[in-house]
Amino acid sequence: MKDFLQKLQVFYQQNRVWILCGLGFIIMMQLCNKPQQDYTQPSSHLNKPHENIDDSAIAPINDLYLDQTAKRKDFDLNSYLIMTLLVLLVFVATRKGWIQKLIPGRVIISLKVKNNKKTNTKIAKLNILNLTKTNYTFSDPILIFASPLKKARKFKIKGGDSQSLFPLTLTPETAHQLNINLDNFITNVEGLKQYRFIKVEILSNQQKKHKSGWKLV
Numbered sequence: 001m002k003d004f005l006q007k008l009q010v011f012y013q014q015n016r017v018w019i020l021c022g023l024g025f026i027i028m029m030q031l032c033n034k035p036q037q038d039y040t041q042p043s044s045h046l047n048k049p050h051e052n053i054d055d056s057a058i059a060p061i062n063d064l065y066l067d068q069t070a071k072r073k074d075f076d077l078n079s080y081l082i083m084t085l086l087v088l089l090v091f092v093a094t095r096k097g098w099i100q101k102l103i104p105g106r107v108i109i110s111l112k113v114k115n116n117k118k119t120n121t122k123i124a125k126l127n128i129l130n131l132t133k134t135n136y137t138f139s140d141p142i143l144i145f146a147s148p149l150k151k152a153r154k155f156k157i158k159g160g161d162s163q164s165l166f167p168l169t170l171t172p173e174t175a176h177q178l179n180i181n182l183d184n185f186i187t188n189v190e191g192l193k194q195y196r197f198i199k200v201e202i203l204s205n206q207q208k209k210h211k212s213g214w215k216l217v
Helices: 002-033 055-096 098-102 182-188
Strands: 107-116 121-130 136-138 142-146 153-156 168-170 174-181 197-203 209-211
Touching: 107 197, 107 209, 121 168, 121 182, 121 197, 168 174, 174 182
Parallel strands: none
Antiparallel strands: 107 121, 121 174, 136 168, 142 153, 142 197, 197 209
């Protein structure tokens, strides 16, 4: 069970964009199709004196309300079951390799910014994932600092711990993670504290530029 959960976690991290988009689409469709109860009263009943209503006339209304409530619960339950089945279907399809046959592999560049509590420094975790069927060789990553109304500033990353790792070659279905100490840039480069966003660009031997998303520093 533990191995299954670990595989499920890795699968989610690699395919979370597709999963969240699919779940968001299903939830949006559910909200659009959800029946709404009309609480407005006909104008003909306005300003009329209160009339005594027989209890026999209330029973059918209550039955109708309970019937609508039961149908709404069934609709919600079916929607959640469909979402769960879709997630499991994508997981099984990925494990069997069905998705890779339908969707061509790609290179994923992800970037996360975290605070190291032990050293009290900001660390950018760069992850390069090769999901293609061929070897990819990557040149030095370019770390970009940006801020509104300011010209972006770019820095070439050679590697970590004073060691040059690039050019870096990744075989199919392999990944590499690199930790970048952001404080080294922010404290040593004048005016860089005013830049609040970072991203990474990497050029591969396929003459393709791979980019990460913007992250807040």
